[in-house]
Amino acid sequence: MTTAAHAHQLEKVEAPGAMLTKAAAKTLAVLRVATGFVFLWAFLDKTFGFGYATPSAKAWINGGSPTKGFLSSVEVGPLKGFFHDIAGTPFANWSFMIGLLGIGLALILGIGLRVAAGAGALMMAFMWLAEWPLASGSSNPIVDYHVVYGLAAIVFALTYAGQTWGLGKIWAKLPIVQKNRWLI
Template structure:
């Protein structure tokens, strides 16, 4: 707070001035809610993929071909879709039990963390890695020389963690205050 001296009608008066800095746009209520809704939407993209692949809900995974029915959540895509310089690497992963488990745990965990607003740093990092791997499987992308939705989603995931999007419409603020997260801040 700044204090300045002024003369009013021959008398000396002290006037205090409060200096207020403008808030960054990411701290405005409207921006916080937009980021929160984007976080929940991206979380749903991941979680829906998990549900469809796990239970064969008929969207991308036909009924009766879900993971619980003995189907492989990685085999269809990794055996047939990869192209470009990394196709052989991804083809070799198709249908491997450990790849199925890692993929499905990733989809469920990333989706749940984003929708709840907890573990945003881990979810953003893991989500970005998974999305970049999915992008790399189909190089070059079909509709652009290099950019596709996987890279956009990866950038969005990292941005959501950077602006603490889990604190609005989520459990991020509570999660950050837990003893575990205070001791291990990378879990925030």
């Protein structure tokens, strides 16, 4: 290679979005699994009452409600009445728990990340609205962990983060996923 050709080769820079380094892909995979575990752990603790956020006596399998305590204690915000009305209902309990389980497993396994991103962002938006950090004395009234988790789920879907240390490549080859690309 001539000196001029070598210099030209060195000047080539990938356009933003055109590449993801191996280190970045691995870091996203670790973050994806860790974020998935946040959702899965919430599901497991609320289901079985491990005593971290949910005592055994209030576990879902022991007749407790995964949404009643949180939603009935909403004190501020424009949707206060709505959250009080749905607190502890079968619809709220099942939707919340299926969401936690589905989002957690999808992120950990690296499959269905588009669906998980939409569901995760929606769940986090509703939880943000329920806590209403604008008036609840939050240390950051706009960007809290709900916003970060929702955005993280979207990033995982947009970067195909399930293909590194996940089942994303295998999942994408399934006939149903090939016919319904929104399932990727």
